[in-house]
Amino acid sequence: MFKNQWKVLSVAMFVMVLVVCSSTAALAEQAVLTVADCVKCHSEQPAQIEAGGAAHKTEIDCQACHEGHRPSVANNIPECSNCHEGSAHYEVENCLGCHNPHQPLDVRLEGEHKQVCVSCHAGPEQQMVASPSQHATFACNFCHADKHGSIPQCIDCHEPHSESMTAADCSTCHQAHKPLELTYPANTASLLCASCHDSAFETLSASKAKHSQIACATCHTTKHKTVPQCADCHGVPHAQAMHERFPKCSDCHNIAHDLNNWPTKKN
Ligand code: HEC
Ligand code: HEC
Ligand code: HEC
Ligand code: HEC
Ligand code: HEC
Ligand code: HEC
Ligand code: HEC
Ligand code: HEC
Ligand code: HEC
Ligand code: HEC
Numbered sequence: 001m002f003k004n005q006w007k008v009l010s011v012a013m014f015v016m017v018l019v020v021c022s023s024t025a026a027l028a029e030q031a032v033l034t035v036a037d038c039v040k041c042h043s044e045q046p047a048q049i050e051a052g053g054a055a056h057k058t059e060i061d062c063q064a065c066h067e068g069h070r071p072s073v074a075n076n077i078p079e080c081s082n083c084h085e086g087s088a089h090y091e092v093e094n095c096l097g098c099h100n101p102h103q104p105l106d107v108r109l110e111g112e113h114k115q116v117c118v119s120c121h122a123g124p125e126q127q128m129v130a131s132p133s134q135h136a137t138f139a140c141n142f143c144h145a146d147k148h149g150s151i152p153q154c155i156d157c158h159e160p161h162s163e164s165m166t167a168a169d170c171s172t173c174h175q176a177h178k179p180l181e182l183t184y185p186a187n188t189a190s191l192l193c194a195s196c197h198d199s200a201f202e203t204l205s206a207s208k209a210k211h212s213q214i215a216c217a218t219c220h221t222t223k224h225k226t227v228p229q230c231a232d233c234h235g236v237p238h239a240q241a242m243h244e245r246f247p248k249c250s251d252c253h254n255i256a257h258d259l260n261n262w263p264t265k266k267n
């Protein structure tokens with residue numbers, strides 16, 4: 001009896017094992033999704049990954065992010081932090097506001113952003129803090145709009161100072177992140193200064209003295225509103241006694257832009 005029972009039990013167990021094995025096999029056949037299957041039901045995401053998946057195409061696949069699927073898995077949407085950690089940029093909020101995970105480098109810049117930009121580009125913000133202007137009150141993407149990396153032209157928003165001035169000239173005197181810090185190189189064309197100082201330009205151009213051959217920026221060096229001393233270039237040109245009697249050069253030479261031309265007058 002005991003022997004029979006054992007027999008029945010082993011037959012039953014054999015049958016059970018068979019059933020379990022075959023049903024697992026059937027289940028496996030039904031449920032194992034592969035990456036190749038996704039496109040059968042989802043067209044948009046595979047197309048996006050194909051076109052602009054970047055490292056999300058080349059280094060990982062759909063299932064590295066989407067583990068499992070409904071109905072057996074309730075939530076298969078990954079957190080970015082599963083894979084991206086350890087930099088200031090990965091601490092900012094709302095990753096999906098800028099990145100489509102299926103086209104991670106086609107960054108959308110809707111809304112206002114500053115801290116996110118600064119998390120990678122510290123320089124512009126530092127310049128704005130050191131040299132305040134109205135530009136410093138704007139969001140970075142007020143100017144760098146639409147697409148990451150775009151650079152606007154000043155004349156998109158401002159009129160040039162004169163008709164002859166071009167978009168390329170602005171950077172001679174201004175930098176976007178500190179536009180009120182007005183500096184210019186020694187080779188700055190006098191015509192650019194003339195857009196605001198037309199009378200100085202005309203007076204100097206009309207003068208027959210040698211100063212008329214000198215560029216504005218040679219005398220008014222580097223920083224806007226710098227005014228030179230005659231002695232910076234000429235030292236002490238005359239007898240000491242004469243300078244004591246007539247302490248100002250202008251007593252005899254008029255102004256730098258329109259020197260009295262003594263030799264001509266003597267003729
Ligand atoms: C047989 C069709 C089919 C296949 C194959 C399929 N899906 Fe889906 N998937 C669906 C349907 C239908 C939904 C919508 C389910 C719902 O909203 O309840 C869905 C939803 C999703 C979602 C959204 C889940 C959510 O919580 O909103 C993701 C992610 C997803 N699928 C990824 C994948 C990936 C990755 C693959 C390939 C490994 C894949 N799917 C294969 C039909 C499929
Ligand atoms: C880097 C991780 C990542 C990879 C790789 C990835 N996805 Fe996604 N996917 C996401 C995230 C995150 C979301 C949620 C997006 C959202 O909420 O805007 C998502 C959303 C989805 C959705 C739901 C869309 C919706 O509107 O609800 C589907 C379907 C999907 N992915 C399919 C795929 C398929 C198919 C692949 C491979 C071709 C793939 N994903 C590759 C991260 C990824
Ligand atoms: C399953 C892991 C995984 C998840 C989840 C994931 N990523 Fe990635 N991602 C990677 C890998 C791997 C790379 C390539 C190496 C790197 O840059 O770290 C990458 C690269 C990127 C890149 C640069 C792409 C390039 O080609 O230079 C961006 C942008 C990016 N991920 C954004 C995101 C965002 C946003 C999320 C959340 C929506 C996210 N990732 C979720 C794995 C992941
Ligand atoms: C305000 C928009 C914005 C937000 C929000 C944002 N990113 Fe980015 N992210 C960018 C820009 C712009 C780049 C530079 C892309 C390039 O190099 O072309 C970038 C690059 C990346 C890169 C690739 C370069 C790198 O430094 O690794 C990864 C990965 C990344 N982001 C992940 C994330 C994650 C994770 C989040 C959320 C915690 C996030 N991003 C939030 C705009 C954003
Ligand atoms: C995850 C880091 C990251 C984030 C966030 C980021 N950038 Fe960039 N950005 C880069 C990289 C990398 C480049 C390309 C390399 C370079 O030229 O410095 C770049 C290039 C640029 C350029 C073009 C530079 C040039 O010389 O052509 C501008 C402008 C720019 N980013 C502005 C922004 C703005 C505005 C934001 C915020 C909306 C932002 N970036 C967010 C990493 C980032
Ligand atoms: C008023 C418009 C404006 C604002 C606001 C602005 N930029 Fe710029 N940015 C420009 C222009 C124009 C250039 C081209 C170089 C120049 O003219 O000085 C530039 C150049 C850049 C460059 C490339 C050259 C460089 O200096 O590294 C980066 C990166 C950049 N900006 C990032 C930023 C960031 C980050 C912010 C916010 C903190 C910001 N910008 C705010 C207009 C602006
Ligand atoms: C996207 C538009 C935009 C761009 C691009 C832009 N600006 Fe401006 N800028 C403004 C606005 C708005 C103001 C505020 C005053 C006004 O309405 O003119 C301003 C103010 C200024 C000021 C006065 C700042 C102050 O605090 O008084 C200067 C100087 C200036 N911009 C120069 C430039 C130069 C140079 C460039 C190129 C490198 C440039 N801007 C690019 C929009 C812009
Ligand atoms: C030769 C030097 C020089 C050049 C080149 C130059 N600027 Fe200026 N810009 C100045 C000076 C100096 C001021 C300050 C005037 C003042 O103090 O009122 C100024 C002021 C400004 C202002 C603020 C005051 C105003 O007029 O609204 C804006 C905006 C401006 N410049 C835009 C531009 C643009 C755009 C360009 C290129 C088309 C440009 N600048 C080229 C020297 C220059
Ligand atoms: C956008 C117009 C603008 C441009 C361009 C410009 N300036 Fe001026 N400049 C001014 C204004 C406004 C003043 C102040 C006028 C005043 O105080 O009467 C000024 C004042 C000056 C002063 C007098 C400082 C003083 O203490 O009296 C000098 C010198 C000067 N500029 C030189 C230059 C030179 C050199 C250039 C060319 C590199 C130039 N400026 C370009 C607008 C401009
Ligand atoms: C940036 C240097 C510089 C400054 C500042 C300067 N000069 Fe001159 N000056 C020159 C040069 C260069 C010449 C031409 C010398 C030559 O060719 O022999 C010159 C020539 C002259 C001449 C001779 C004119 C002629 O046509 O023969 C006189 C007079 C003179 N300067 C007076 C002055 C006075 C007065 C001042 C101050 C109001 C002054 N200079 C400021 C550089 C300067």
Ligand code: HEC
Nearest residue numbers: 190193197200201204211214215216219227228255256257
């Ligand atoms: C040889 C040197 C020299 C050259 C070249 C020169 N300046 Fe001057 N500038 C001076 C000196 C010195 C003063 C101070 C007043 C004086 O002594 O004449 C001055 C004064 C000024 C002033 C303030 C007083 C006024 O006349 O409004 C302005 C603005 C100015 N210069 C602009 C210019 C411009 C623009 C140019 C080019 C077209 C230019 N300067 C070329 C030396 C020069």
Ligand code: HEC
Nearest residue numbers: 230231234237238242246247248249250251252253262263
């Ligand atoms: C009392 C009148 C007087 C005063 C003050 C005066 N000068 Fe003269 N300066 C002259 C006369 C006159 C000449 C012409 C001499 C000649 O042609 O030989 C002259 C010539 C010059 C020349 C040209 C020299 C040459 O070799 O071509 C320079 C440069 C000059 N002066 C600079 C100055 C400077 C700088 C000051 C102020 C520090 C100054 N002068 C003050 C009367 C004066």
